[in-house]
Amino acid sequence: MNLKLLTRRHALGLCGGSILSSLAAQGALAHSRREEGPLFLTSATRDGGQHGGAILSSDGELLAEFALPERGHGAALRPGTRDAVIFARRPGTFALVLDTGTGMTRQLIPSRRDRHFYGHGCYSRDGAILFATENDFDGERGVIGLYDARDGYRRVGEFPCHGIGPHEMALMPDGRTLVVANGGILTHPDAPRMKLNLAEMAPSIAFIDATSGDLLLRHTPPDELRQLSLRHLSVRGDGCVAAVAQWEGAVLEQPPLIALLDRDTGLRFQVAPPAVAPRMRNYCGSVAFSKDGERFAVSSPRGGLITIWGGDGNYREAIALEDGCGLAAGAGGFVFTSGRGVVTSDGSREMRRHEEIAFDNHLIALNRP
Secondary structure, X not given: OOHHHOXXXXXXXXXXXXXXXXXXXXXXXXXXXXXXXXXXXXXXXXXXXXXXXXXXXXXXXXXXXXXXXXXXXXXXXXXXXXXXXXXXXXXXXXXXXXXXXXXXXXXXXXXXXXXXXEEEEEEOOOOOEEEEEEEEOOOOEEEEEEEEOOOOOEEEEEEEOOOOOEEEXXXXXXXXXXEEEEOOOOOEOOEOOOOOOHHHXXXXXXXXXXXXXXXXXXXXXXXXXXXXXXXXEEEOOOXXXXXXXXXXXXXXXXXXXXXXXXXXXOOEEEOOOOOOHHHHOOEOOEEEEOOOOOEEEEEEHHHOEEEEEEOXXXXXXXXXXXXXXXXXXXXXXXXXXXXXXXXXXXXXXOOEEOOOEEEEEEEEEOOOO
């Protein structure tokens, strides 16, 4: 992490002071906390290149902004609290813990020198342990870092992720099992965006004991889909997992990008209609189940498309949204964000645009106090 690149305002924000962009924003955040509807957290970048995050209301109002040392990616909520952690985008080396109710920084977590974050993580059911997907780049393997949230987020160990290139991870409803999307792609921070093993990729969805790190089950695509990099997932209350992928094979091929599975069944791939599949551009960026679990949404930012699927995997509809990637379950459906500063939903389809800001790939609904 190159702290020399931080402005004085960024440095002050990261040292435990208020990270809200203004007192007016703090008032708006406090007011919105008293209103109905969820709030949302996302990473964002200003036109001038300042990386940070933002808290949004359910109708897309920008309530607060805070600084990040570098570009952020995914986030996780600590159960029973208003705390959230935002992870750096791969191959970033920080995670920032903040109180989303007061706008105060709680902790800046550095990665180990021989590790970097993959942009995602989750908490144990009791909120005591933060699990983070990480790259052991010299060992050419993925790991799960363990951080004690009760002790200043001290790193207390790691588990193997039983694959290469772990990305999004979630805690299963049983509270004892982690599910990890192993993208299967080997990378190294010396060439951060270079993919080093496309011919030998081994993507998988791994179910791991959250106490011991033991592998419980691992599901892999068939050999003809071994270049399907499984990156993101969402878990429904009954344990069904929706996983989405990015295709690293021949550009003219159009493999299925979406799968449903649970712990005991293999990947059940879902096929988009012929008129829709090409518009997805072989790339899915995020996935989320609706609150009732009857639908899930998938973003394809390269194609400017959001697709909605039934909980059974049947295709429902497509929504055009240029560079749309962030999505989360809202009060009555889904809320979407885009790299063009747009916030919208599948219910109203009204768009609120924020000039000079680009929302990043992921969006999460915040805990209510």
